[in-house]
Amino acid sequence: MSGAHDNGNPPRKRKLIEVALPLEAISKASKADKDRKVGTIKNIHKWFAPMPAPAWRALLFAATIDDPGDAARRAELLDIIEGLVPDKGTAPSEETLKRARAALVEQGSELPTVLDPFCGGGSTLVEAQRLGFPTVASDLNPVPALVTRVETQLVPSVLGKPAVTGPGDGFEGIANDPMAGFLADVEHYARLVEQQVREQVGHLYEPVEGGEVVAWLWARTVPCANPACAIPLPLYSSPWLSKQKGREAWLRPVVSGPKVRFEIGTGVSGKIPDATKRAGRGKFTCPACATDVDEKYLRKVGAAGHLGLQMLAVAVDDSSGRRFVPAPDTADAAQLDTPDEIPELDFFADNTKQFSPPLYGLMRQADIYTPRQLHVLGAFCDAVAEVPQWVERDGGDESQATAIASVLAICVSKLALANSSQTRWKIDQRNGSSYVQPGFGRQAIQMLWDFAEVNPFGNTGGSWLSQITAVASGIKALPRAERPGVTRQVDARKAGALVPAGTALIATDPPYFAQIPYADLSDYFYVWLRRAAAGIHPDLFGTMATPKTDELVANRYRQGDAERARQYFIDGFIEVFSSLKEASRSDLPMIVIYAHRQEESKDGEVSSSAWDALLEAMITAGIGVVGTWPLHATNSTRQIGQGANALASYIVMICRPREATAVSIDRRGFISALRQQLPDALRDLQQSSIPAVDLAQAAIGPGMAVFSRYTKVTEPDGSGMHVREALALINDELARVLSEQEGDFDTDTRWCVRWFEQYQWEQGPFGEAELLANALNTSLHGLEDSGAVKARAGKAVMLRPEDLPSSFNPVEHHRVSVWEVAMHLSRVLEGKGAGSGVDAAGVLLAQVRPRIDDEAIKELAYLLYNICERKGWSDSARRFNNLVSSWPDLQTAARAAERQGAVPTQDSLAFDATAEGDEEDLLF
Structure with a gap:
């Protein structure tokens, strides 16, 4: 160890x-x-x-x-x-x-x-x-x-300090926790902040009758490339709004006058209309005239300032669950005036790999927000900036005022993470339900053509109250x-x-050398934190942007x-x-x-x-x-x-x-x-x-x-x-x-390694295979008998793990090599359905333990990965890396199988070499 x-x-x-x-x-x-x-x-x-x-x-x-x-x-x-x-x-x-x-x-x-x-x-x-x-x-x-x-x-x-304004109502059960008073204060002042912001900008968010809006779903638009087509082309990547069983919902585009409007389709019967996105980067097709546009066109119109926004649908939660309604005719959030005070910082346009919006004319931080998102985030920042005065007015001391306001500033920064055009509408691959995914799925600010605008005054993910709940859960995880x-x-x-x-x-x-542009990415948060917290942390927020010149990347x-x-x-x-x-x-x-x-x-x-x-x-x-x-x-x-x-x-x-x-x-x-x-x-x-x-x-x-x-x-x-x-x-x-470890393997395995290094899973000359077998004191006939190789019509080929027979039983098989066991373990580990997975592979590992050393199997996987990496064989490399990475779980499963009596023990196996066949064909 x-x-x-x-x-x-x-x-x-x-x-x-x-x-x-x-x-x-x-x-x-x-x-x-x-x-x-x-x-x-x-x-x-x-x-x-x-x-x-x-x-x-x-x-x-x-x-x-x-x-x-x-x-x-x-x-x-x-x-x-x-x-x-x-x-x-x-x-x-x-x-x-x-x-x-x-x-x-x-x-x-x-x-x-x-x-x-x-x-x-x-x-x-x-x-x-x-x-x-x-x-x-x-x-x-x-x-x-x-x-x-x-x-x-x-x-x-x-x-240990009591709450400034008395007990809160959101953190029951922690009366003996020295953090209780502080958390109650955070919740209390968070609600005051929301109340003030709602009074200022709440009118920008129209309610939907009978439910609470979760998110408004948007697509960017460009003028159609066909001069005879007057509609704005909505750029969206999937028609699906939900794939949850019994609640399937999707977009049905309808050309109506000078634009495309969207109806909501339900169920899975019939043909689901395609999205405008096509295979390939930056390729879309107009639903009205079928004219294609490409990335070059998108960059051109973007640089000319012709990108627009169109609401696609609205996600609503009500007593029966989640439903989707068409965008209202009054959907004009994109037409609001931009507030006077906005993040004027430019993106680092030279690094288009990690900052792609400038390629399409979106040059500033402010450009990745809808106008009403700029209004609401600014309002939250300004309200949080007043919190220290509120706390001191209510009798709190300076340390309480600073701590409470700092946590709420962090909540505003997190609110921005879920309230920009970096926010995706995602379909859960496991159950088909839909949800909002905040930005930074990668260490980058990407150009997204369709996105979700969260309801900041709601109760679901991305809202102000959800940020308070999340941050509070993180604070409760801190030591006292x-x-x-x-x-x-x-x-x-x-x-x-x-x-x-x-x-x-x-x-x-x-910092990880050149992998992550920390300072440039941090500006996304900094512009809001500075507005909310510069008054209480002047040492941190005295500059317009995060320091870049001295950053050690x-x-x-x-x-x-x-x-x-x-x-x-x-x-x-x-x-x-x-x-x-x-x-x-x-x-x-x-x-x-x-x-x-x-x-x-x-x-x-x-x-x-x-x-x-x-x-x-x-x-x-x-x-x-x-x-x-x-x-x-x-x-x-x-x-x-x-x-x-x-x-x-x-x-x-x-x-x-x-x-x-x-x-x-x-x-x-x-x-x-x-x-x-x-x-x-x-x-x-x-x-x-x-x-x-x-x-x-x-x-x-x-x-x-x-x-x-x-x-x-x-x-x-x-x-x-x-x-x-x-x-x-x-x-x-x-x-x-790693190559010297090959000497610890049986002769069949050494042949397989040499052949694999030269041909991987492709065919090679029979004569060459036989010469290699003779040199390593084994036989091609014996290798065929073991099930690892096929030799036909003057050719020899190694069997892929997925092509090996599922009937393999190492207890009964008279010729078992490290190679064969490793390939079968990989087959079972990566297979689908019954008889596959970690537990099944663990049973197989337990069965071979009396005859094959565990460490030899793992050493072989390391060696094969090293070969694949040098050769550029990525799929095979992934397979052998997975075998090594799963090794602790395989051993645990093997021990469980042994305890449960699912495999024979060492003492129950007695192999008679002469009874099984020619001695030279036996490995043990």
Whole structure:
């Protein structure tokens, strides 16, 4: 279970994090946290790619507690960590927290201040406070700085205070909670805010008789490209409003005079009319004259200012459920005058990959809102700006006024997330019901042609009251911290100065190189937060927009080109790590989390500008990697997919300043050291069931632990080895180790691996297959008999998993190879219907255990994934990655099958080699 490696330096007292962690428990809790929808600090405000809270809880404890050097005591500490990370992703019990705090106190030394210079959504500091640590947070970006300030500084400052205006009526059952008074105040003043806003702009939202409006559904329009057709062409992507059984509803376009109006069709009988959207990007067809328009045309008319809006339908909830009504003839929200005070900030138009509205003439933040959305959001901001005066008028003190108003400002920011043209009308794939999906399904502001406008005064998702409820649930998930933390808006290069030198535990999840334009995306929230909260947080909202120039990301659009952006990132992080090294307490490691995949360059070399840059900065600053841990924490709706080079795992790097006694080494010595230490580290990673897609990235940690222990690795020409070259050597060693593991497989499996690497699932010459079989001391006839291969008409072909027979019984089958078992496991795992899925695959795994080593199957899956990634075989790569990723669940299912007696035990199997056939054809 160890992820740390001895670096050859004089012994020092190691922390538990450098020796052992219960990775499976932490990963399971982290996945559950990612999937949780309510009762988590993520409900407080949107942030990008947040680190799971349970992981931080475990890592902070393990980084501070000494490794006892005693197996029994270490097991007790690991048990505490498992208690800190309940498998449902919830907060730990108070009893577990008392055990953890007591263990930290027993150690004798004063608890360090946890410092995170990239505080983001605040999970690092929140979990530090849960364990009793003092905290200091910073971020250059005012949005995360405000969120973390609310969580760790403002809320703790009002704990235990009675409600300013007496008990609220929305938070029953928490009378003994020191947060009760504050939450009651939040609800009370939220209702006052809504009342004032409704009085000002409520008339803009026409009611629907007999129900409450959930959302108005809109489409953008363009003039039809046919000069003889006078109608505005509505651009919408689906006719469906709901696919819920018995409540199916869809749009029926009807050409009526100078425009298209929409009726509501119900049921599923008959032909459902097509939407105007066609296959392909930016392609639509006019429902009146059938003229097609393309993206080029859309950009042209958009740039000319000819985009319009048309209401398609209205979603209404009544006593019988959800129904849809046609857009009223008076649907004129799009024709309202734009308010005087609007977000005048321009989009970052150079980055059209993540900010596409400017391509169609929508240049400003204000352009992605309907006029009445601008009216209502502005009204909410202005009302919240008055809240501090209301609180003080009612007898509240300054801390209460600041905390209440700050939370309500966050609610306005969240309201904007669900009240712009970034909001989609989604159909649930599971049950066909429909709902509003807020913006930022990706880390981008996209051009959406059809969208949902939420009713801000309703009770469903996206409304003002729903934001209050969601944020309150997130606040209730905060610890009842005894002392407030400190949160500042500070450039990370200077964050080390926020604490006395040598006093901090550094724990941070730095920006992901060039993947996410945090500052540009944050302007979406900043424009509303500034209007609502500048009066109470002048240090955060003194500028018109979020700071961009000093943001530590490799933004090639700002730096000029990719190489200058990379160097800017490196130079900045050299300063960051140098500053943090001064702040770090000498007996504690630093925790640095990173999650970025390597990518392949044009010449086929696997590398990563992100890893190169971060590690080069770290090493230049005199910091070395002494250990790594992979944590798997991907949720089912993760925003950056594999296609965007995201990891399914977080890589936890345990770092310390490089020892003063460190020496240099030459290239040959470095490779020799890699070959001595990397194989064991890779086996540790494989045993943790890290997804195959992440193995190469996780191997960077132990590889760089070797590289960074030296002051210099000298190339033959006398120059110092660059990080990129070191990473290439680590990749080479990874491939070598995986290939050597092939020697542990049976001969049938070794043949299959060699054949697969050359032909995958395609046919190859029979003669070549037979020569390879002879060379590996097996036979093509035997391979056919095993069911893995077909050889006919001078050709040989490997059977795909889905083509293998479902009748396979490994207990009765006389010739069973690691390859055959792995393929059948994949077939069952990914199959549909009865006899498929994790439980069925677990039974199969239990059946083969007396004859096949579990680890050999998993090692084969890693090897095959590595081959597929190098060859660009994405579908097969996905299959083998899924097998590895499912391994813990498969083992659990196999153990359950064994307990239930569903499979024979080792003792019940007695194989008679001579009875089954020729001895040379038998593997066991």
